[in-house]
Amino acid sequence: MANTKDIRRRIKSIRNIGQLTKAMQMVAASKMRKAQNVALAGRPYATLMNRVLVSLQQRTDSKLHPLLQVREVKKELVVVISTDKGLAGALNTNLLREAASFDLAKTSYVVSGRKARQFIARTRRDMMADFELKDAPSFPETKELAKFCVEKFLSGEVDKVSVLYTRFINTVNQKPVVRTLLPISSFELPQAPAEGATPQENADPMIGYLFEPTPEGVLDVMLPYYLHYQVFQMILDARASEHSARMVAMKNATDNAQQFIKDLTLEYNKMRQASITTELLEISTAQMAVGA
Structure with a gap:
């Protein structure tokens, strides 16, 4: 059974850990706010880009574009975007569980993040590149x-490119998502008018514009840029998710440390009180024995 000295030592150790997790929580909170602002700021631009591409798609025979051609999937390339550091709760665990669900024989991987790189090496999967x-x-x-990814798809080495990342929803909610990057069979923006949207929002953004030299030529330029920006936006989402998950994890660790200190302090006070009571009883017993 632990004595008061052991409990004091444990309280001191846990208090030091609590101070460390509190500092990490504050650092993660600062990074989280910046990452969230950057990730959320880019979403309206991505939405407008989708609308422009939908309009271009309606003006050209987009099925002839190599980035839009759907092929039989014999080999798939999966881009896994993870974190470099841990202490982010279950974020990496959930992400890598999704990564393990792909067919080992038909899947190659491109990774960004030390956790994903270690997972691919540990499970002996085919890793094409590490960024x-x-x-x-x-x-x-x-x-x-x-x-x-575009080069691998156009060369025919892979027939499909997917991206696995953690989508940022809010500070306490992040979800691992698999999105098809190539082929670009359809854009995220729905073709039908959105419910509750204003006529200006549902209007074709390209009405009144002329395409030079041709809509096909504009599409040739826009599609690669669209892919580049989508990857950029996914990485920003992953960074916002990482810092949010780490901030929440460190806050929970700090709260648990404080609760643990309270429990140990209560136990310490009980043991100290019991020790004092025992000493008083011994003194009283000794006095009674002397008086007798």
Whole structure:
């Protein structure tokens, strides 16, 4: 059974851990706000780009474009976007569980993040490339990853490219998502008018514009850029999810440490009170024995 000295030592150790997790929580909260603002700021631009591409698709025979051609999937390339560090709750566990669900014989992987790289190596899966990105990646950095995927698809080495990442929903909710990057069989924007949207929002954004040299030529330029930006937006979502999950995990760890300290302090006070009571009883017993 632990004595008061052991309990004091445990309280001191847990208090130090609580201070560490509190500091990590504050750092993660600062990074989280920046990452969330960047990720959410890019979504309206991506939505408008989808609307423009839908309009272009209606003006050209897009089925003839190589990035839109659907082939029989004999080989699939999966891009896994994970974190470099841990202490992010179940974020990486849920993500890598999805990565393990792909057919081992027909799937190759491109990874970004140390956790994904370790998982692919540990499970002996085929890894084509590993891209190291900064904590706040720029568009040119992520563009290289997208270009690699496009090259593999156009060369015929793979018939489908999917991206597995953690989509940011809110601070406490992040969800692993698999999105098809290539072929671009359909855009995210629905063809039908959205319910509750204004006529301006549902209107064709390209009405009144002329395409030079041709709609097909514009599509040739827009599709690669669309892919590059989609990959960039997914990575921003993954970063926002990472910092949000880490902030929540560190907050939970700090709260648990404080609760643990309260429980140990209560136990320490009970043991100390019992010790004092025992000493008083011994003194009283000794006095009674002397008086007798």
